[in-house]
Amino acid sequence: MESSVHSRAVFFVGGYDPKSPSALFKRLEREHRRSAALWDAESTVGTAVVDPGGEWATALIEAKGPGWSTQTRFTTLLLDPIVLADFAKPLPVRIGKYLRALADLVLSGTAFRIFRHAWRFGCYFLFPFACLVLYALIGALAGTLAARWTNALIGLALAVLIFFGLARWLGQRWPANHLMDLWSFSRDFMRGRRPDAEAQLDRFTAHITETLRAKPCDEVLLVGHSTGALLMLDLAARCLKRDPDFARRARHVSLLTLGSTALKAGLHPAAGKFRADMQRLAADPHLEWVEIQCMTDIINFHRSEPGRLMGLTPAANKPFPLVRNIYLKEMMDRDAYKRIRRSFFRVHYQYVSGNTRRYFYDWFLVCCGPVALGNRMRMKQADLVRRPEGQAPSEHAA
Secondary structure (H helix, E strand, O other): OOOOOOEEEEEEEOOOOOOOHHHHHHHHHHHHHHHHHHOOOEEEEOOOEEOOOOOEEEEEEEEEEOOEEEEEEEEEEOOHHHHHHHHOOOHHHHHHHHHHHHHHHHHOOHHHHHHHHOHHHHHHHHHHHHHHHHHHHHHHHHHHHHHHHOOHHHHHHHHHHHHHHHHHHHHHHOOHHHHHHHHHHHHHHHOOOOHHHHHHHHHHHHHHHHHHHHOOOOEEEEEEEOHHHHHHHHHHHHHHHHOOOHHHOOOEEEEEEEOOOOHHHHOOOOOHHHHHHHHHHHOOOOEEEEEEEEOOOOOOOOOOOHHHHOOOOOOOOOOOOEEEEEOHHHHOOHHHHHHHOOOHHHHHOHHHOOOOOOOOOOHHHHHHOOOOHHHHHOEOHHHHHHOOOOOOOHHHEO
């Protein structure tokens, strides 16, 4: 049928962490296989081809179900050069950069806006600081006791030694050091102080636009998860600047942000360029943005309206973004939900994991199904679960 998607290009940016292409595609194949079984479908993930520079990897995914078949070129855009370089910095430097980022977010009022619109995300934002305070208190207590038995200099040295020892040991076991780097990166990026990231995003932009010119398809999805949502929104704006016809390179060109943390930039007074870029995207009538939020996930701005909070004026009759809230209890069977609910990082990754119940949001069907993203997100859950996946969606639009 004309409205069905037969070929699709997916470009994906994950969160701020290193990702091995082999591990990523192995996980993608496992999660897709789980979801495909729910829909009486099959999915095969081909061998990933890695860019010689190690900045992206692409695999062909072939899927078929009752009355439909699709081919998806899935490209993951890798942040490893940036993330690993940040991880390699000396610990005192990493702590110092984080404290500057923390002060920036507090003094600019951004931290208070974050708490106003997503208080649980605000607690996540403060987690590294709470860890540093804990290390300092333990070090100060040990140093004070040592000073009573020896002298103040030895007590001070012991306090400093314990602080950095705990920061290195517990900071690695807990995600504190990782999150310190993430917030430092986010602050520098929104202020235009990461030339390495700017250069890499420009290379991503060139790859995306050149690929779509050379290999047309029915649907293009630009997908960002977590901090990757911030970067993918930025990438979309770059693509539109580089190619004014970018949003018309396929019948459906959509942005998809999953568990997005992009409002940490959108709410910052210094991120005027980012908001101007988002307005440029909003004004393009051919580009759609879908945001998936989740109440169970603390690492997102649940029940927020990013477009409104950034002051965007979208094209007529076009929500930007179209926000959909998901509920893990409806996506997963009871045992699967119980296994992950106490791990906030695992919950945060459910957006890109396989469901164990039929649900309107399904990572496998988003990537490989025959229905375009915008049409799928406008369906009613009950109708979606009942209908054959190849059936035309228009009569079920919500």
